[in-house]
Amino acid sequence: MDSHRLLNHLVTAVLVINHDLKLLYANTAAEQLFKISNNRLFEHALTEHYLSLGMDPQLWRNAIQKNQGLTVNTVSLTTLDGKQHTLDISLSPIEEEQGCALLELRLVDQQQRIHQQLSQDAQQQAAQFLVRNLAHEIKNPLAGIRGAAQLLSRELLNTDHNDFTDLIIEQSDRLRNLVDRLLGPQRPTAHGMFNIHEIIQKVLSLITITLPENIQIKQDYDPSIPNLKMDPEQLQQALLNIVQNAIQALENKGGNIEIQTRTQHQITIGTQRHKLVLALSITDTGPGINPDLIDTLFYPMVTDKAQGSGLGLSIAHNVARLHGGRIDCHSTTAGTQFTLLLPVTHQSKN
Structure with missing residues (x-):
């Protein structure tokens, strides 16, 4: 059995580094953590692939030179895309390869x-x-x-x-x-295989007519994403609700809304881990969401808008749940990002 394929099924980022902290191997979870492809990871030392780390990387060098193991828990990591993570880090020397070590970066914030x-x-x-x-x-x-x-x-x-x-x-x-x-929708409906980008375009065609001139929509799609099993009308309504929220956040001062599609590997939704998921992000440059509402944002009737019903995000969250997915929200004073995660299921060939 191919050990490389087995390592790519792990949710833990596994890397092999030498005493100069150059990368010799990285599994899929490592690519996902740093948001960098394998080829680019190998071009530079590990220290070039993040903004900050809550430990001195010299500790790794010393441990490798002394052929010793090292474990550090709850280490903060800020990746190049500005996202913060909390890691448990383990370094183990590789006896067969002098001057090399196996580095495991286990995401604690995922749990x-x-x-x-x-x-x-x-x-x-x-x-x-x-x-x-x-x-x-x-x-x-x-x-x-x-x-x-x-x-x-x-x-x-x-x-x-x-x-x-x-x-x-x-x-x-x-x-x-x-x-x-x-x-709202209370139980799963009949699902078929549909293209997510066609659903997005239908949503954009609905809102473009009334879109204020001071709001621009940018699109960044991954065309390789396969068709997904879904109820297109439910998913269209969920995306429409999120995009309308973004437009309302920008009504006064204007700004940008970016819709991006990507795939992510080895993602856990609820209690189930998926090899591949769609990550559809809708990001606005608005003032952000009231921090007091973040924990109850997807509850029915919760809103910070004077004329809002508080149903849009609740319906979107429920649609995601009925599709076996979830919606994540990250909001600061510089903007808000909603990310819809949906499992990608491969159809068997007859």
């Missing part, structure tokens, strides 16, 4: 993220359960009010009063639509 996701999913599903029960309780009397208003309008002798019954019917319909949105 924290998995725990956080499971906790948030459980809390959100509990919140949705309460909201849906409430929505069902509202729909029954609402239908009665609307029906009574229709009957009353037919019996009124003075047609001038029909304005009042029309108002009751109109507002009842508005509340019914809100309740229907609250209920």
Whole structure:
């Protein structure tokens, strides 16, 4: 069995370095961590592939020269793309290769993220359960009010009063639509194989007509991404909700929205690890999200907008869940990024 292929299935970044910290080997997880291809990793020393590291790399050199092992826990790492990670680091000398060592970089923040996701999913599903029960309780009397208003309008002798019954019917319909949105998709629907970029283009065609002139949309796609198993209408609605949020964040001062598609390897969603996932990022240059809302951002009825319903992100999160995926959010005062992760399943050939 090919050992290289086995190492590429690990979620731990595995590298082989020499006493000059030059890379001799890197598995797929290492490429994913540093966001650098294998060929480029080998061009420079390991210290050139990150912005900062919470330990002195001289410790590695000393350990390799003395043919000793080294373990350092909870080390902070900032990669070249500005993302921060927490690592457990182990260095083991390779007896067969003098002056070389096996370096393992184990992501601790991934475990924290998995725990956080499971906790948030459980809390959100509990919140949705309460909201849906409430929505069902509202729909029954609402239908009665609307029906009574229709009957009353037919019996009124003075047609001038029909304005009042029309108002009751109109507002009842508005509340019914809100309740229907609250209920949202509740279970998986029939999925087919579709191209994610076609879904994105449909979303952009919907928002381009009313897009303010001071907002520009940039697109950065990976054309090699295969078709995904999905409900295209549900996914289109989820993406539309996220893009509209980005537009609203930029309404006052304008700015840029970038939509990017990439693939990621060995990603855990919930409790399941996937060899390959789609990472669809929607990034705006707005003022960021109120930090007080971050932990409850995907809950129904949570919003920091005066005219917002607080349903858009909740629906998007639920659609991602029904597709076996998740949505991550990273927000600072310089902008907000939502990343939709969806498993890529390879179709068997007949």
